[in-house]
């Protein structure tokens with residue numbers, strides 16, 4: 511990472527790749543780029559690290575880590591957003607009878623699991639009631655990836671999936 515004496519991260523020209531089009535010279539807001547023997551050169555002490563030269567260079571002859579890191583981060587965000595958009599989570603209401611999850615609910619969770627797998631999503635179970643922590647374990651065992659209830663805070667109701675399914 512190139513830095514000038516002011517601690518600003520600066521851009522650098524990869525002279526071997528520069529074809530001397532001078533686009534960056536015209537775009538630099540502080541006149542930090544000049545042409546020397548047909549290639550662009552940046553004065554690091556004048557450079558303010560705006561990254562404009564890298565954006566406009568048609569042959570990627572400018573190295574500027576800050577922009578590269580930002581672009582990488584943008585790519586990662588886009589990738590994550592895309593996978594979230596493509597994901598189809600399935601929600602299931604889990605009925606509790608006499609302190610246990612109703613059999614019919616586990617059948618629904620099973621079906622939801624099949625659907626969720628097809629849609630690259632997760633099964634989210636919803637529980638209503640008091641003193642039903644143990645039903646969360648059951649729900650996970652039957653195929654829920656996440657369980658929330660009306661009495662347990664959402665963030666604490668995500669149990670680890672057990673390795674064995676009954």
Ligand code: SF4
Pocket residue numbers: 520521537538539540541542543552556557558559560561562563564
């Ligand atoms: S990073 Fe900005 S200030 Fe530095 S040389 Fe490129 S265009 Fe000029």
Ligand code: SF4
Pocket residue numbers: 523527528529530531532533534535549550566567568569570571572
């Ligand atoms: S825009 Fe790129 S190719 Fe053109 S002069 Fe600047 S560094 Fe060289």
